[in-house]
Amino acid sequence: MKAKEALLYEKLSHKMVHCHLCPHDCVIPEGKTGYCGVRKNSDGTLYALTYGKVVSIAIDPIEKKPLNHFYPGASAFSIGTFGCNMRCKHCCNWTISHHTATEEGLDLHDLSPEEAVQMAKDRECEVLAWTYNEPSIWFEFVLDTAKLAKEAGLLTVMVTSGMISPPALKTLLNYIDAYRLDIKGFTEEFYERLTGSPVLKYILENALIAFRSGVHVEIITNIIPNWNDSDEQLNGLARWIVENLDAETPWHVTRYHPENKLTEQPTPTETLERAKEIGHKNGLKYVYIGNVPGHPGQNTTCPECSKVLIDRKGFSIGENHIHKGCCQFCGYKIGHYRGPDKPVKDHTTPFPEYIL
Numbered sequence: 001m002k003a004k005e006a007l008l009y010e011k012l013s014h015k016m017v018h019c020h021l022c023p024h025d026c027v028i029p030e031g032k033t034g035y036c037g038v039r040k041n042s043d044g045t046l047y048a049l050t051y052g053k054v055v056s057i058a059i060d061p062i063e064k065k066p067l068n069h070f071y072p073g074a075s076a077f078s079i080g081t082f083g084c085n086m087r088c089k090h091c092c093n094w095t096i097s098h099h100t101a102t103e104e105g106l107d108l109h110d111l112s113p114e115e116a117v118q119m120a121k122d123r124e125c126e127v128l129a130w131t132y133n134e135p136s137i138w139f140e141f142v143l144d145t146a147k148l149a150k151e152a153g154l155l156t157v158m159v160t161s162g163m164i165s166p167p168a169l170k171t172l173l174n175y176i177d178a179y180r181l182d183i184k185g186f187t188e189e190f191y192e193r194l195t196g197s198p199v200l201k202y203i204l205e206n207a208l209i210a211f212r213s214g215v216h217v218e219i220i221t222n223i224i225p226n227w228n229d230s231d232e233q234l235n236g237l238a239r240w241i242v243e244n245l246d247a248e249t250p251w252h253v254t255r256y257h258p259e260n261k262l263t264e265q266p267t268p269t270e271t272l273e274r275a276k277e278i279g280h281k282n283g284l285k286y287v288y289i290g291n292v293p294g295h296p297g298q299n300t301t302c303p304e305c306s307k308v309l310i311d312r313k314g315f316s317i318g319e320n321h322i323h324k325g326c327c328q329f330c331g332y333k334i335g336h337y338r339g340p341d342k343p344v345k346d347h348t349t350p351f352p353e354y355i356l
């Protein structure tokens with residue numbers, strides 16, 4: 001596939017370019033890439049190196065994203081490429097996410113937006129998901145694919161750490177149905193230590209933008225022992241979600257496993273149970289324990305009558321007792337629930353596209 005010129009950048013003097021895609025706000029000299037490693041300045045023009053380049057393709061249950069209140073049981077045609085604009089010490093996909101500029105050592109496939117959508121349809125997936133690496137830095141490809149996916153009647157899901165500039169995010173959100181956002185912790189110091197950059201304020205701003213746009217939002221926090229498992233961090237984050245999004249926003253607290261540069265032991269189940277309790281104490285109605293197969297904290301429970309509405313075993317689900325967005329047993333309205341009998345609506349106030 002021919003190299004694709006990037007969107008959202010400015011040409012500067014001396015063949016420099018200024019990329020406006022994410023908060024890193026890179027000024028990139030000729031011949032170099034930005035922090036993400038996948039947007040390269042060649043002779044004064046910025047190119048999106050990963051446009052139409054796919055490293056991973058899989059059909060995943062939507063529960064694996066994880067999304068628990070969005071079309072439970074749906075199949076998500078999931079695609080990802082390489083590169084990232086964070087350098088998380090515990091990244092489980094670091095072999096692709098921390099790969100930069102060169103395609104060497106990667107099993108890359110060409111895939112056009114048209115082909116991606118057609119493959120999802122052919123495989124009878126309801127959902128197209130950009131995942132595995134950070135889709136924000138795949139901006140041009142995600143945008144083109146998302147537009148076609150919506151025309152083809154697919155649901156669209158971004159699995160993201162939220163490192164994107166607000167204009168770029170708003171442009172994408174016009175075509176996105178669910179935004180699964182990673183808020184990794186609750187202090188700038190923690191973000192800097194774990195990801196290499198103190199960018200929490202940008203992530204929180206983007207959470208607000210996505211939430212207020214009417215897109216379905218679920219938040220995930222991977223709990224790492226001694227890093228972000230203090231009562232202070234967990235209370236801070238849970239309170240922030242309740243006060244700035246709402247009490248019905250699902251929050252996934254997931255077990256960490258040692259990966260990449262972190263060697264701490266896996267998160268004890270008790271820590272995740274404490275995090276769930278902290279979430280509920282702060283008012284959150286749906287807090288899920290993830291990466292602990294068989295744990296009852298994976299189930300969706302009615303906040304009113306306490307009955308199990310969706311029983312989850314790993315990524316598979318039992319019967320769904322949510323009917324038209326309400327508890328089948330007591331009629332309680334389950335917030336932020338989307339499914340075949342309660343479909344997503346078109347966004348009421350589309351954002352203007354910000355394409356420089």
Ligand SMILES: [Zn+2]
Nearest residue numbers: 302305327330
């Ligand atoms: Zn109920």
